[in-house]
Amino acid sequence: MQSPVTTRTGKVLGLIDETTGVYSFKGIPFAAPPVGALRWSAPQPVQPWSGVREAVRFGPRAMQLPVFGDMNFRSNGMSEDCLYLNVWTPDPSTSARLPVLVYFYGGGFVAGDGSEPRYDGAQMARRGIVALTVNYRLGVFGFFAHPELSAESTPHGSGNYGYLDQNAALVWVRDHIAAFGGDPGRVTIAGESAGSISVSAQMVSPLSKGLIAGAIGSSGSLLGSLPPVPLAEAEQMGLAFAKKVGAQSLADLRAIPADKLLEATQGMEPEEFPSAIDGFFFPKSPFAIFASGEQAHVPLMVGWNSEEMNYRALLGEREPTPKNYAAVVRGLYGDQAEQVLRLYPGATPDQVEQSATELAGDRFIAYSTWKWADEHRQTGGCPVFRYLYAHPRPPMVPEMGDAVAGLAGGVVRKSATAAKAMVMPPAKGAVHSADIEYAMGNLATNQVYAWTAEDEQVSELMQAYYANFAKTGDPNGPGLPVWPRANEGEGAEMQVMVWDVHPHVMADRDRARYTFLDPFYNK
Numbered sequence: 001m002q003s004p005v006t007t008r009t010g011k012v013l014g015l016i017d018e019t020t021g022v023y024s025f026k027g028i029p030f031a032a033p034p035v036g037a038l039r040w041s042a043p044q045p046v047q048p049w050s051g052v053r054e055a056v057r058f059g060p061r062a063m064q065l066p067v068f069g070d071m072n073f074r075s076n077g078m079s080e081d082c083l084y085l086n087v088w089t090p091d092p093s094t095s096a097r098l099p100v101l102v103y104f105y106g107g108g109f110v111a112g113d114g115s116e117p118r119y120d121g122a123q124m125a126r127r128g129i130v131a132l133t134v135n136y137r138l139g140v141f142g143f144f145a146h147p148e149l150s151a152e153s154t155p156h157g158s159g160n161y162g163y164l165d166q167n168a169a170l171v172w173v174r175d176h177i178a179a180f181g182g183d184p185g186r187v188t189i190a191g192e193s194a195g196s197i198s199v200s201a202q203m204v205s206p207l208s209k210g211l212i213a214g215a216i217g218s219s220g221s222l223l224g225s226l227p228p229v230p231l232a233e234a235e236q237m238g239l240a241f242a243k244k245v246g247a248q249s250l251a252d253l254r255a256i257p258a259d260k261l262l263e264a265t266q267g268m269e270p271e272e273f274p275s276a277i278d279g280f281f282f283p284k285s286p287f288a289i290f291a292s293g294e295q296a297h298v299p300l301m302v303g304w305n306s307e308e309m310n311y312r313a314l315l316g317e318r319e320p321t322p323k324n325y326a327a328v329v330r331g332l333y334g335d336q337a338e339q340v341l342r343l344y345p346g347a348t349p350d351q352v353e354q355s356a357t358e359l360a361g362d363r364f365i366a367y368s369t370w371k372w373a374d375e376h377r378q379t380g381g382c383p384v385f386r387y388l389y390a391h392p393r394p395p396m397v398p399e400m401g402d403a404v405a406g407l408a409g410g411v412v413r414k415s416a417t418a419a420k421a422m423v424m425p426p427a428k429g430a431v432h433s434a435d436i437e438y439a440m441g442n443l444a445t446n447q448v449y450a451w452t453a454e455d456e457q458v459s460e461l462m463q464a465y466y467a468n469f470a471k472t473g474d475p476n477g478p479g480l481p482v483w484p485r486a487n488e489g490e491g492a493e494m495q496v497m498v499w500d501v502h503p504h505v506m507a508d509r510d511r512a513r514y515t516f517l518d519p520f521y522n523k
Helices: 122-126 147-152 161-180 194-204 231-244 250-255 258-264 286-291 322-343 349-379 436-440 453-472 511-521
Strands: 005-007 010-013 015-017 022-029 052-054 084-089 098-104 130-134 182-192 214-218 300-305 384-389 403-405 411-413 495-499 504-507
Touching: 005 161, 022 122, 084 122, 084 161, 098 161, 098 194, 098 453, 122 130, 122 453, 130 161, 147 231, 147 250, 161 182, 161 194, 182 194, 182 453, 194 214, 194 286, 194 349, 214 453, 286 349, 300 349, 300 453, 300 495, 322 349, 322 511, 349 384, 349 511, 436 453, 453 495
Parallel strands: 010 052, 098 130, 098 182, 182 214, 214 300, 300 384, 384 495
Antiparallel strands: 005 010, 015 022, 022 084, 084 130, 403 411, 495 504
């Protein structure tokens, strides 16, 4: 019979899958519940417990609205009391000293949960890795700044509670993971979209950079995607929200029930609850930190998907004609439009579709991911491995009926489409978030798509690269196509591994696109 694992705060008893030999421990608290007076406070230590705590079900997910159609949860409801993590391990013994992979979920910092099946760590554990998913606060609960909050904190600053939750989880990993068979000196952090942005944030924060040995970023970094804003700006946004809900003070805000606060965010965008350059988690601009080489000097595996955003995101309902495309570009870029049309040409409808898709994806998330790779290869002093994920998903299964592709890789029902939901044309490339199930070995958990042998083949490739990188800081290994470093050769073009049915290496030919976009983000 399985024995409990002893942590510094108490004993936990998980489950073992007899068919795979993987142990799972779900719903382990890594910080005190951030409720009452602890709402909008840095995460506080867990109170120790006596006896044995069952760790057999996921804890509650963070407060969030049902924003994305591709999310499904196994969590125990939803609550402000959400700071729990989950561990999968092949060997919960202190002598195992296995590499560790900590995965942060995506969802625009307004949705997501560590219980989502696509992030399940069992398949990574089967490859000899201790895998974790970590919850963190979202939206108004995770990224709310206010002058009174800044005044009460030490040091002064507010607004980065979700990032501080992630940091607290990494401290928990340092202090406890050996009891689950992990090596606290071999911790790789990974994530997709907002999770990838989170990885870049933990790399630049002095609070976390000493806690990690490697980083994997999939589609996004804070060097252009949901970046932190100056604290004073974030505080003004917080004051505006307080006025909206009729709160005269911080005490009033903390007295509002969580569901009422959440309801008040209906229709608000993620940008309305930004992270802040607070002088604590972010001592200065992340661009400045990377430029001066003050980020964590760890190996980085980073990339994005070939269709991060569809041309409809740029053109809306307008037909993809050269005339319509040129008009949109001129509206966006004014006197720089001709340069954009040279970099993203649109002489024919087919070329418009391709270029508008590329421009929409670059503006959405590809630029920021490229910038991360480019900065780290120049100032990080460590290997950088860049990829492009290009394998399209297969068609949906017939049982999905009237389901169609939605924005950013999501799924929407035609019969229940909200007025603001955007239906996308069939994808020609790999859409945003499509890589997650492949990389984590969880295709079987997603029953929306009719997976094929080719999908399994691509998944096997990606899992192997992930596992090797977590173990050694290098994705290469026996039986895999050789993946050169992006930063090999002085002044050389970045080398990119294309993940597809026929994986291959290519030189990055698109640097001119990103150097053009650079001034729009790097200010």
